[in-house]
Amino acid sequence: MTSVPLTTPVIDARGLGRDFTRVSGPLLRRRRERVNAVHDVTFSVAPGEIIGYLGPNGAGKSTTMKMLTGILSPSHGRVRVCGLEPSRQRTLLAGRIGVVFGQRTTLWWDLPLRDSLALTRHLYRVPAADHAARLAELTELLELGPFLATPVRQLSLGQRMRGDLTAALLHAPELLVLDEPTIGLDVVSKSAIREFLLRLNTEQGTTILLTTHDLGDVERLCRRVVVIDHGSLAFDGDLARLRATAPTPRTLVVDLAGPADPIEVAGARTVRVEGPRQWLELSANPAEVIAAVAGAHSVADLTLREPDIEDVVARLYSSGRAAAGAPRREDPVSG
């Protein structure tokens, strides 16, 4: 990851907010309710950073992304992306950023990937020579060669994601915005995408903002995370600091030969029992706990579960910071 120079931010959001009106109830007794999807969010992103924009379901991540990319205009506050006002200068902005939504594709379903990528050139008005050079580079980095001639609808999810990333990067954007880039991918594909994004960031200086529910993405890619919950900023700082603020234990799932009393071993606390299956929250080295459990019980199976980002955010809140109502900021907003 590159060091972060103090310079004009790529993203500068100040007091950003978005309200929606939700209509509910039966036809003749419709009620209108105001939903504060994003509330007073302030953060900035310097060139060359990789930022994880995290939060539980319904926290306001997509709404923020839509404001940053110009799909939605803010109800409150202001935002600048690459120095532009996204909702008013959307076309100009499209030439400066790349956007990938993991659950949707921008590729033409019936066309071979190669043709779909060729059409992208016209959308962004990239000169033919630049396009060819960039496509060759991305084809090599993302190993697209074997399926460039395959219609998009026949690609695996991992291949399609590599195609979508290429489409988003052919015009060499300064900022790449990713919404769940590894969702649904197998371990190998996830790893390939993460390594590619790291190279893109370190070698070309591309700034990356990503939302994800996958803690592996965050750990591999993001030094800094911004956490949003119930529409408000809850944390902005180092991932290591988030973990220290809200330490989240790993869980050992133990399948015993049959139902038993809750397991009692040093370094673990049994938090759930369902028939022969028990969940142990670990406070010590997993190897020691596993040895102790296996020594004292007849074990059919064991699984070690890493905390996911929802667990970490839930801890952040249960540690009382949310109750205090004060967003935690470590890094001053630059710019």
Ligand SMILES: Nc1ncnc2c1ncn2[C@@H]1O[C@H](COP(=O)(O)OP(=O)(O)OP(=O)(O)O)[C@@H](O)[C@H]1O
């Ligand atoms: N067009 C809309 N009309 C009304 N309410 C909306 C609209 N879009 C989003 N919301 C509400 O705003 C809140 C934030 O939604 P948003 O999609 O931004 O969350 P999210 O963090 O992206 O969630 P997820 O991780 O599930 O995608 C939710 O309560 C959602 O129901």
